[in-house]
Amino acid sequence: MIDERELVKHPIVQDSVQHNARTVSNIRALTASLFGVAAGTLGLESFPGFIFYFLGTAVVSLLIFTLKADSKPEAYFYHPVGDLWAGDMFGGLMSFVLTWTLLYGLCKA
C-alpha cells in the first residue's frame, strides 16, 4: 500500500492527530450553537438559515486555517481537505437547530 509506505518513511504521531481532531470538533460544536443564536436573532427561516450555517462553518474553517494552523494544514492534519475544510459539517447541525429555534421563539414571539 502506498499509504503504509508513506507512513513508514514519514511517521505520524497518533496522539497529536487525536488531539487536533478533538480540538477542531470542540470548536465546531461551540460555533454551531453560536450560529444558531445568530440565525434566531436575525429571524432567518428554512433555507436561508441552513445556508447561513454552512457559510458560517466555512468561515470557522478559514479562521482555524489562518489562526491555528499557521496556513500549513498538512503539518497538523493528515488529510487536510477531509479534516479541516470539509470536516464534520453535520455534527453541529443539531446544536445549530436547537439554539436557532430557541432564539427564534424568544425574539419573534
Place this chain on the structure above:
Amino acid sequence: MAAIATAINVLGVLFLSHAAYEHSLLTSASTSLPPTHSLLPASLDPKITLPLDITLETLFSVLLLCAGMVLSSADLKPIQWRVWAGTLEASQEAREVKEVGVGGGNPYQALEERAGFWDVRGVGKATRGWMDGGGDKKGKGRA
C-alpha cells in the same frame, strides 16, 4: 493571547445579547404591517423587516465570537514524527543534563547508537593494525 481572546469573547457576547434584546423589543415597538419582498417566494419570505443596525450588530458579534473561540482554543500539535522528536530533544529536561551516559541528552540515544551491535573485535583489529603501522584506523572489521 489569552487575554485578547477573552476580551474578544466578552465583547462578542455583549453585542450579541444586545442585538437579541433589541430584536425582542421590536414587536412591541412597531405594529404596522411590513411590506412583502417581491424577489423571494412566499415560503421564504421573512415576514418582518429587521432594522439594519440589528443585522449588522449580530453579524459583527458573531464574527468576533468566532475569532475569540478559535483563538482561545488549545493549540494544534504537529503530527510529523520528526517535528515531535525534535521538540523532545530540544526540551528543557533533555538540555539540562549534559552527560550522555547519565541518561540525558537525546532520549533515543540508546536506540540510535546500539552499543549491543557494536563490532568490538573488528574495531579492535583495525586499531591494532593502525598501531602496527599502515592502513587507517577505520578499516572494516569482521563481525
